[in-house]
Amino acid sequence: MDGIRVGNRVVGTQSPVTIGWENIPKVEGGPVKQFIFTWFQPTFLFALLAFWYYAPNSIAKASTAIGIGIGFRVLMLGLEWVNPRYASWRLTWKELVVDLFYVGLTYTVLRIVDSYIGSDVVVKAVQDHFHMDRFAWFTGLPLLLQAFLIAFIFDFGQYWMHRGMHNWYPLWLPHSVHHYITQLNINKGAVGNPVELFLIGLGIGGFFDFVPRAFLLAGTFGLAVGTYQHINVRFNSPKWWRFLFTTTEHHSLHHSQDYESTRSNYAGSFVFIDRMFGTCIDGEAELLGMEGGRRMTVREQMTYPFTEGWKAIKERFGRPSVAVPAE
Amino acid sequence: MTSPVRAAQPWPSQPWGPADGGASTDTDTMFGGKLPGMRLINWIWHVRGSLALAPGQSSDDAFERLAPLFSETGTSHERTNDTLTFSKKDQPAQDKMSVFDSGALRIERGAAESVLHYHLISRALLFCFLLVPLFLGIAQLTIAMGKFQKPATEAAASSGKATDASKKDAAQAEADKAAPVPLNPIDKFLGAPEPEKPKKGEEKPGRRNKKPSSTPAYVFAAIFATLYVIGRILEAWLVKRLFKRRLADA
Numbered sequence: 001m002d003g004i005r006v007g008n009r010v011v012g013t014q015s016p017v018t019i020g021w022e023n024i025p026k027v028e029g030g031p032v033k034q035f036i037f038t039w040f041q042p043t044f045l046f047a048l049l050a051f052w053y054y055a056p057n058s059i060a061k062a063s064t065a066i067g068i069g070i071g072f073r074v075l076m077l078g079l080e081w082v083n084p085r086y087a088s089w090r091l092t093w094k095e096l097v098v099d100l101f102y103v104g105l106t107y108t109v110l111r112i113v114d115s116y117i118g119s120d121v122v123v124k125a126v127q128d129h130f131h132m133d134r135f136a137w138f139t140g141l142p143l144l145l146q147a148f149l150i151a152f153i154f155d156f157g158q159y160w161m162h163r164g165m166h167n168w169y170p171l172w173l174p175h176s177v178h179h180y181i182t183q184l185n186i187n188k189g190a191v192g193n194p195v196e197l198f199l200i201g202l203g204i205g206g207f208f209d210f211v212p213r214a215f216l217l218a219g220t221f222g223l224a225v226g227t228y229q230h231i232n233v234r235f236n237s238p239k240w241w242r243f244l245f246t247t248t249e250h251h252s253l254h255h256s257q258d259y260e261s262t263r264s265n266y267a268g269s270f271v272f273i274d275r276m277f278g279t280c281i282d283g284e285a286e287l288l289g290m291e292g293g294r295r296m297t298v299r300e301q302m303t304y305p306f307t308e309g310w311k312a313i314k315e316r317f318g319r320p321s322v323a324v325p326a327e
Numbered sequence: 328m329t330s331p332v333r334a335a336q337p338w339p340s341q342p343w344g345p346a347d348g349g350a351s352t353d354t355d356t357m358f359g360g361k362l363p364g365m366r367l368i369n370w371i372w373h374v375r376g377s378l379a380l381a382p383g384q385s386s387d388d389a390f391e392r393l394a395p396l397f398s399e400t401g402t403s404h405e406r407t408n409d410t411l412t413f414s415k416k417d418q419p420a421q422d423k424m425s426v427f428d429s430g431a432l433r434i435e436r437g438a439a440e441s442v443l444h445y446h447l448i449s450r451a452l453l454f455c456f457l458l459v460p461l462f463l464g465i466a467q468l469t470i471a472m473g474k475f476q477k478p479a480t481e482a483a484a485s486s487g488k489a490t491d492a493s494k495k496d497a498a499q500a501e502a503d504k505a506a507p508v509p510l511n512p513i514d515k516f517l518g519a520p521e522p523e524k525p526k527k528g529e530e531k532p533g534r535r536n537k538k539p540s541s542t543p544a545y546v547f548a549a550i551f552a553t554l555y556v557i558g559r560i561l562e563a564w565l566v567k568r569l570f571k572r573r574l575a576d577a
Contacts, residue, residue: 093562097455293400
């Protein structure tokens, strides 16, 4: 394959990719469908921001946010059914079970682990040790600015963690499992080795104090922007949206079978971070995965980083096998 | 050496009848397994079924029509006369039979009509079935850990040597922290609700209570129980429809 030159790099030499917004297919169907799938994303984002901004204190609670999150995911499952981006990404029963297994692990086992060694626990220990208080001046800022800062600080940290995973082998090993997925669906973001799921959840937000309502507003960016990374729905996202936010297109390219394409679009919500550091490529891909689209079993997903890590250690530090010359 | 396909087939090497070639009608023996009652247990992840072929349709023609299903990436198959055995490894999600890992199809020729019998094995079905006890176990583990943590916290509280004065200072600091921060003038102007001082025991807005609860584990156990029932019925129906459509393809 010849590939396509994007700046200093050539992408699409190993598997087909589509580069440039003008080449990406649009939503097909009548005017109502076109209207819905063009305006759904911004409408939902602004509606949710307005809801959390004005909701009375009795409603503005984490439990409401959990309810909205579940409802949104069910709605997305419906949209995947009605308007799939690719038929080859159609959710199957088996994929749903495996995806939900990882979602279940995140909500249960990983939460227990986080309560012992998560970043919030570590931050609190550091604060206690150095008798530090949280940086409280943020609480005087306007709510929406606080919300943006919370989301941005987390996404900025995630960007570098994610980029580190693609550039440093010990971090790549746990992350590589996530790159073996061969299709994008609503819960695919949760699929990966638990070590990676733990690492990607680390953040430094615990050092800062924010008004509680600002956390709920910040969660909106995760839900109404970040969720679209892994989803099988075709949207006509507005130009300003795809300039600022990570879209399915961006993230599908990141999951492409083409190696050079995977080294782009690291941000979870704010793709302008990629633009800032020169790692953004506007485009999409249908053929996803590693090793030509080999799908890992759950057992391999659990063990792969350790078995491959052990192999790498043995290669590096093990005794070299001495060839005995034939006499 | 036994081929990988042969090794993966779900029954002994003479699955279709006696070694002398005589016809067998005992499908339970053919598909069941060595232990009595095993069939009832392995029904959890074994899908069995049969499908009548069109009148006059030969085994060759039927297997030719089904052949594309066994030419997918990661699938190997072997055919001997009226029997086809297959096994899959790392099959992609796009494989229409990806839920199954191995199995066999056999065409039984009758006087009036021929019948395709199939016996398919799905580790995904077994996995989903086992997720129910797994998440119930996680729920129990969460409860046990909560109980383990509680006495430790209580012990730490009772053995605290803080003086009354320092306790008072700490309480004052805590009260100061709990006091709501006034809204920024911009938010006041835009009409955002003023934050309230949280009442004791009430859910705090914003930052989620990070203390692990057993509820999600129970919810996921229920989800997987439901998904198992759906999958056991749906996948059996889908594969039958798939075979039916392939066999009827012109």
